[in-house]
Amino acid sequence: MYRYDQYDQSMVDARVDEFRDQVARRLANEITEDQFKPLRLMNGLYLQLHAYMLRVAVPYGTLSGTQMRMLGHIARKYDRGYGHFTTRQNIQYNWIKLSEAPDLLAELATVEMHAIQTSGNCIRNISSDQFAGAAADEVADPRPYAELLRQWSSFHPEFSFLPRKFKIAVIATDVDRAAIQLHDIGLQLVRKDGELGFKVWVGGGMGRTPMIGHVIREFIPARQYLSYCEAVLRVYNRYGRRDNIYKARIKILVHELGAAEFTRQVEAEWAILEPLALDAPQAEYDRIVAQFADPEFDVAAPDSVDRSDPDFALWLDQNVHAHKQPGYAIATISLKPVGGIPGDATADQMDLIADLAARFAHDEIRVTHSQNLVLAHVRKADLYALWTALEGAGLATPNLDLVTDIIACPGLDYCALANARSIPVAQKIAERFADLDRQHDIGELKIKISGCINACGHHHAGHIGILGVDKKGEEAYQLSLGGSGAEDASLAKILGPGFSEAGVVDAVEKVIEAYRVVRSGPGERFLDTYRRVGAEPFKAAVYAPAGATS
Amino acid sequence: MTDVQDQSPVANAAPVPETATPVLSFRDTPLYDGPVVALADFGATSNTAAVRLDPGDDARALVPHLGGLRLIEVSFPKYRDGRGYSSARILREAGYTGELRAAGDVLLDQVAFMRRVGFDSFAPAKPLDPARVDAALSRYEYVYQKAADGRPPVWALRHG
Amino acid sequence: MIRLLTGNVLETGDVVWWTGSNWSLALRDAVDVGPDGDALLARTVAAERINDPALVDAEPTRDGPRPRTMRERVRGAGPTVRADLNRPNSIEATA
Ligand code: HEM
Ligand code: SF4
Numbered sequence: 001m002y003r004y005d006q007y008d009q010s011m012v013d014a015r016v017d018e019f020r021d022q023v024a025r026r027l028a029n030e031i032t033e034d035q036f037k038p039l040r041l042m043n044g045l046y047l048q049l050h051a052y053m054l055r056v057a058v059p060y061g062t063l064s065g066t067q068m069r070m071l072g073h074i075a076r077k078y079d080r081g082y083g084h085f086t087t088r089q090n091i092q093y094n095w096i097k098l099s100e101a102p103d104l105l106a107e108l109a110t111v112e113m114h115a116i117q118t119s120g121n122c123i124r125n126i127s128s129d130q131f132a133g134a135a136a137d138e139v140a141d142p143r144p145y146a147e148l149l150r151q152w153s154s155f156h157p158e159f160s161f162l163p164r165k166f167k168i169a170v171i172a173t174d175v176d177r178a179a180i181q182l183h184d185i186g187l188q189l190v191r192k193d194g195e196l197g198f199k200v201w202v203g204g205g206m207g208r209t210p211m212i213g214h215v216i217r218e219f220i221p222a223r224q225y226l227s228y229c230e231a232v233l234r235v236y237n238r239y240g241r242r243d244n245i246y247k248a249r250i251k252i253l254v255h256e257l258g259a260a261e262f263t264r265q266v267e268a269e270w271a272i273l274e275p276l277a278l279d280a281p282q283a284e285y286d287r288i289v290a291q292f293a294d295p296e297f298d299v300a301a302p303d304s305v306d307r308s309d310p311d312f313a314l315w316l317d318q319n320v321h322a323h324k325q326p327g328y329a330i331a332t333i334s335l336k337p338v339g340g341i342p343g344d345a346t347a348d349q350m351d352l353i354a355d356l357a358a359r360f361a362h363d364e365i366r367v368t369h370s371q372n373l374v375l376a377h378v379r380k381a382d383l384y385a386l387w388t389a390l391e392g393a394g395l396a397t398p399n400l401d402l403v404t405d406i407i408a409c410p411g412l413d414y415c416a417l418a419n420a421r422s423i424p425v426a427q428k429i430a431e432r433f434a435d436l437d438r439q440h441d442i443g444e445l446k447i448k449i450s451g452c453i454n455a456c457g458h459h460h461a462g463h464i465g466i467l468g469v470d471k472k473g474e475e476a477y478q479l480s481l482g483g484s485g486a487e488d489a490s491l492a493k494i495l496g497p498g499f500s501e502a503g504v505v506d507a508v509e510k511v512i513e514a515y516r517v518v519r520s521g522p523g524e525r526f527l528d529t530y531r532r533v534g535a536e537p538f539k540a541a542v543y544a545p546a547g548a549t550s
Numbered sequence: 551m552t553d554v555q556d557q558s559p560v561a562n563a564a565p566v567p568e569t570a571t572p573v574l575s576f577r578d579t580p581l582y583d584g585p586v587v588a589l590a591d592f593g594a595t596s597n598t599a600a601v602r603l604d605p606g607d608d609a610r611a612l613v614p615h616l617g618g619l620r621l622i623e624v625s626f627p628k629y630r631d632g633r634g635y636s637s638a639r640i641l642r643e644a645g646y647t648g649e650l651r652a653a654g655d656v657l658l659d660q661v662a663f664m665r666r667v668g669f670d671s672f673a674p675a676k677p678l679d680p681a682r683v684d685a686a687l688s689r690y691e692y693v694y695q696k697a698a699d700g701r702p703p704v705w706a707l708r709h710g
Numbered sequence: 711m712i713r714l715l716t717g718n719v720l721e722t723g724d725v726v727w728w729t730g731s732n733w734s735l736a737l738r739d740a741v742d743v744g745p746d747g748d749a750l751l752a753r754t755v756a757a758e759r760i761n762d763p764a765l766v767d768a769e770p771t772r773d774g775p776r777p778r779t780m781r782e783r784v785r786g787a788g789p790t791v792r793a794d795l796n797r798p799n800s801i802e803a804t805a
Contacts (some may be wrong), residue, residue, distance in 0.1 A: 007692045007704040014690045021685075022659070027721060029758050038630065039659055047761055049785045051723035078794060094789075121630070151694045151704070156698065157666035161632025237636050242605075276643065278696050314781045341791055373593050388753075412781060413789035419782075423791045473779050549571040 001064055002366060004112045011154065012109045015116055017045050020102035027099065040162075043124065044115030045101055052096040055118040056108060060128035060146040060170070061089035061367040061427070065354040068365050068480050070111040071514060072350030078104045078115065084349070085335060085343040087407060087458055088167075089127050089367040090118060094414055098162070117153060121162045123233070124151035129177045130366040133292060134376040139189050143170035145222065148280060159233045164238035164248035167205075170198075179369060179485035181213045182206055182461060184250045185232060186224065196222040202232060202236040203254030205366040206455035210491045211251040214259035216266060222354075223285070227278040231270035231310050235262070280476045294325075295362035301327025301379045312387050314436065315398040321390040322381065329380050333373040333390060334397040334405065338434045342408040342426050343371030352393050360386045367483075369458075370407050373402065398433050403440040403447060403512065407458055411451030411468060414465040418451035420468025420475035421501075425449055427529075428505045433512075442512055445526045448483070461485030462529045464511060465492040466504060479502035481511065481538060482530045496543055497536060507542045514541035573651065574672040574683065579669060581648055582621040603652075609637035616646045625671070626654040636669045642668035642698035662686050668698035712742035712770055714777065715750050716785070717763035723786050725797075726760065733760070737786035738774035738777065 004012075019039075028034040040046075046137035056071070063071075068378070071091055075083045078100055079093040086092055096104065108114060118125055126146040133141040149168060153159070159166070169180040172189035180186025186201035204213030220228045232250075239257075241247045254262045303326050307313040320328040333353060335343050344355075353373060357365045360382045361375035368374055378386060390396035399405045409415065411422030424471045426449055433439055448462030449524060452469075459465030465480035476498045483492030499507050512526070518537050519529045560620045574583055586600040592615075600621035603609055612622065622636040622641060630662055638650055652664050656674040661683055664672070670679070693701050715728035726733035727740035728750065734783070743750055748764045754763040766782045767776040777783050783803035788796040790803050 005708070008705065011694070018686075018689055032758055033761055035657065040577045047718055047723060049781070050725055050788065051718070060659055095723075099721045121632075154694050154697060155663075155690065157663040159632070160663055161630050161635065161660075163632075233638055238633055242631060242633075272643070276696070278674045281709055282702075283709040287708065412784055413791050418781070421784075421790065423789075427791070475780055546750075 001062060002059075002143075002288065004452040008112070008151075009109075012114045013115070013388055015114060016102060016105045016109050019105060023098060023102050028256070032403065038120060040101075041116060041119040042102075043105065044118030045096065045098070045118040046416075048403075048414050049412075050414065050482070051094065052098055052101070053414070054093045054096045054101065054104065054115060054116050055086075055127040056093070056113060057118050058090050058093050058113075058367050059150050060126055060132070060143050061130055061369075062128075062132075062143060062254060063365045063367065064111075065357040065363040065365065066114055067111045068350050068354040068357065070108065070113065071303065072252050072347040073348065073352065074104060077107075077346040082344055082346045084132070084410065085345065085367050085371050085373065087369045087370055087371060087409070087456060088125060089130075090125055091367070091405065096412075103130055103167060105498055113365060119165075120160075120165075120456050121164050122155060122160045123162075123166045126150050126153070127167070127178050127183070129171045129173065130368040130374045131177060131321065131376065132172065132233065132366075133294065134323050134325075134328075135173050135175075136322055137175065138172040138324075139191050140172055140420075141289075141292045142170045142187075142189050144285065144292050145189065145198075146170045146268045147226065147288050147292075148226065149229070149284070152229070152280075156233075157159070159237055162233070162237055163242045164245070164250075166236070168229070176485075176487040176489070177368070178374075179458070179461060179489070180204070181487075181489040182210075182458075182485055183213065184236075185229060186213050189222070190219065190270070191433065192219050192546060198222065200225075200228070200232075202266075203259070204489075205249050205251040206458060206460045207249065208246055208419075208453045208455075209249075209252065210455065210460040211255060212489050212491065214253075214254060214262075215389065216259060216263040223282065224274065224279055226280065227273050227276070228270055230278055231266050231273050234269050234273070235265045239265075244329050251401070253295065282510070295364075295377055297325045297328060297377070298379060299512075301325075301382050303327050305329075305380050309384070309455055311391075311398075312384055315387050315391075315396055316383065318398040318402065319396075319400045323377065325377075327380055329378050329383060330376050331375045331383065332368070332400050333375065333395050334399055334432070335372050336399055336401075336405050337394050337397050337402055338430045339427050340394075341423050341475070345373075347477075349393055349395060352389065356386060356389055370401075372405070398436070401446065403433045403442050403445045404439060405446070406430060407446070407448040407462070409450050409457035409459075411449070413450055417454060419453075420451050420477060422449040422451040422457055422466075422468060424500060425466060425468075425477065425504060428501070432505055432509060441522070442516070442526055443522065446484075458485060459483070460491050461489070462492055463525075463530070464508060466508075469498060475501060477501065479504060479511070479542070481535060482525060482527065490531075490541065493535065496539055510541045511538050514538050567594070570594045572677070572679065574674070574678060575652075576665070576670045577649055579649075579686040584620075586621065586623050589592065603634070603637050605631050605633040605637075607637070609640040610644070612641065612646075613644045616644060616648075619646070619648050621649045621651060623651045623653050625654055625668070626652060629657050629660055630653040635663065638664070638669055639667040639698045658682055658686055664688065666701070669684065712745065712768050712775060713747045713765050714740040714768050714775055715747060715754065715765055716740070716764065716782070717741050717754060717760035720759050720761055723761075727786075736774075737777075737797070740768070740775050742770075742775075 169183040200217040201213035365372035406426040408426040410423040412418035450457035450459040480492035651671040653673040
């Protein structure tokens with residue numbers, strides 16, 4: 001894992017001081033809320049329905065046990081004993097006081113954490129693959145490059161007042177676990193003639209105008225990707241639309257110019273920037289890469305697992321993935337207990353996970369964009385002990401990628417922008433499908449719920465997407481099918497007229513029952529069935545007149 | 551009045567009216583105080599020594615003329631419109647060494663970024679407290695990336 | 711139909727309601743600001759101590775005012791998914 005040196009530490013410490021000063025000026029009415037709001041947003045502090053919400057960055061989703069313990073401490077001391085892990089691999093606290101925020105940030109800084117650029121029209125937290133450094137099929141660990149991007153984008157003087165927010169994701173496998181094609185810039189680490197470099201997508205995004213990114217370069221050498229990103233950002237900063245907030249994301253610029261013209265402009269800008277030696281020297285790459293070196297694996301670790309406990313075996317099959325190192329495995333901790341709040345973890349759970357990471361996983365934890373946590377390096381021989389401890393804390397639900405592993409944004413229970421609640425819908429769907437045999441029969445199915453068109457819950461990328469809308473002051477929900485945020489990225493299409501809360505749960509069930517009828521066999525995923533047969537059978541099932549049978 | 555959080559528009563405000571607020575300078579040479587023409591009018595009067603760039607103007611249009619210019623004023627009608635930062639850095643990258651002034655909605659918390667992209671004088675619509683400006687400019691001892699101010703990024707210090 | 715004045719306290723973010731003389735954490739204490747609403751709102755905005763001040767429509771009930779929109783009811787009562795954190799003296803949002 002990356003550790004701060006004196007320079008990194010000095011940056012976050014200075015930021016805490018600066019924010020303390022800004023908060024003091026606001027509390028003394030020396031600046032207005034209008035002037036202060038962008039400053040607090042630059043530090044991840046939003047005003048939500050009930051209080052301030054603080055978004056803490058988890059760079060590329062990687063945390064140490066010490067950091068996780070601090071997150072638990074913060075939940076206890078400054079919040080109400082819990083936090084919410086988000087689709088952006090960050091954590092949000094819901095009950096923060098402005099007057100305490102500087103102290104909170106100072107405590108975070110002691111464990112090399114911050115909330116810098118977790119909001120505002122700047123380059124946001126860099127996201128990545130939760131299996132980075134452990135996946136068997138990766139070209140190299142993508143996180144050193146994400147870390148270098150983090151540093152380059154932090155306090156970037158030219159790009160702190162962009163037309164709109166800007167999100168970058170970095171992966172290193174063909175399997176996309178980070179939804180890179182739905183980011184402003186998506187980078188995939190690849191090797192060409194022995195040299196590491198990136199395939200570059202630009203212009204993906206969700207929100208009210210979802211779009212899938214375009215490949216603008218098949219290969220940029222890794223030693224030049226920063227200046228290349230600089231060129232993309234400059235073209236965007238200069239020409240991205242500022243006349244209409246809903247058209248301000250880079251995806252609209254790429255769309256309006258056309259990918260070819262946009263690419264031409266980026267290349268022209270890069271021709272000017274590249275000679276200015278903006279890229280970090282090889283020594284800096286080497287320094288950062290070294291910090292992400294593999295932990296010292298136990299080469300004698302046995303490669304077999306005792307599956308005699310059937311409950312454990314269920315978890316093993318669903319939540320544990322292959323590791324590049326024989327004798328090791330990747331374990332996903334589900335934050336989706338049936339009936340729970342997707343992504344929420346209590347301070348006690350955070351402490352326990354920190355302990356388990358120290359005992360079993362080289363003190364490292366990952367946050368996934370589907371709001372779960374991962375222990376990336378677990379000896380297979382320790383899996384049973386790990387599972388037993390997780391099970392005791394309600395953290396071993398064996399439902400990864402199943403119908404109850406639902407992504408849900410905070411929605412109208414917390415969010416000031418929401419039209420409708422997301423969490424109760426997730427809970428009701430999960431309760432409806434609580435039976436594990438039924439979940440297994442249905443197989444991989446990604447349900448994603450957003451409480452408004454901003455799409456924080458990735459509903460456009462859901463195999464089944466649910467969007468909360470406002471219908472004359474009442475909560476209502478729209479159902480979409482066929483989205484994917486993976487390497488086969490696609491945008492979900494609206495099925496038909498919307499529903500009430502109870503109605504949408506029923507509709508999801510009808511869709512799933514229809515899938516079970518039309519799928520070619522138990523091996524065909526919902527998404528593949530949908531792609532093969534189209535929307536009609538599902539429409540028929542959901543909108544059939546009452547009383548009609550299919 | 552819903553809080554639109556980070557959704558508020560970032561541009562399209564009316565230009566800030568001219569003010570008599572003193573210019574804050576980081577140059578050793580006296581400030582230019584002759585007339586300033588808009589970029590659109592510049593071509594016709596190419597003997598002018600001072601040009602104003604508005605957010606939508608292409609800074610590169612001035613590149614052939616940089617030698618004859620003493621002042622380029624970049625206007626910030628609204629501080630959240632960040633195009634002027636790119637304009638400034640582009641001019642410095644192209645070798646401009648004359649006065650580069652940020653004018654308009656220039657706020658304390660933006661001055662440090664503005665210095666980094668190459669501005670060396672400020673004409674804020676509302677006066678800035680010079681002591682606070684100094685504090686803001688000295689707050690961050692290090693920088694992470696190259697810009698137009700010549701400060702070495704931390705990678706240069708690390709591998710000095 | 712009555713109108714309530716609400717907002718969030720600058721220092722804490724707490725949801726508060728105008729009682730006629732002060733701000734209260736309890737929706738039940740909220741009073742109908744009637745025709746004074748716009749003037750009160752303007753004063754609140756100018757004072758810069760309450761963030762996102764707003765006038766909201768509500769129905770008077772035996773248990774206190776019930777805001778018309780789900781959003782304001784949730785603000786009044788707390789997240790519907792965390793009954794343990796609900797604010798006292800407020801009508802449940804889903805009631
Ligand atoms: C709670 C306060 C939040 C606010 C005010 C907020 C605001 C927004 C807005 C305005 C957008 C639309 C951006 C655009 O289309 O230009 C957006 C998109 C998004 N937000 Fe949030 N959000 C919040 C919480 C979250 C949470 C909890 C998550 C993660 C679970 C999240 C992740 C995302 C993602 C993934 C997108 C879509 C990707 C994109 O196109 O940027 N946000 N958010
Ligand atoms: S999708 Fe809408 S309701 Fe959900 S968190 Fe984002 S802004 Fe809030």
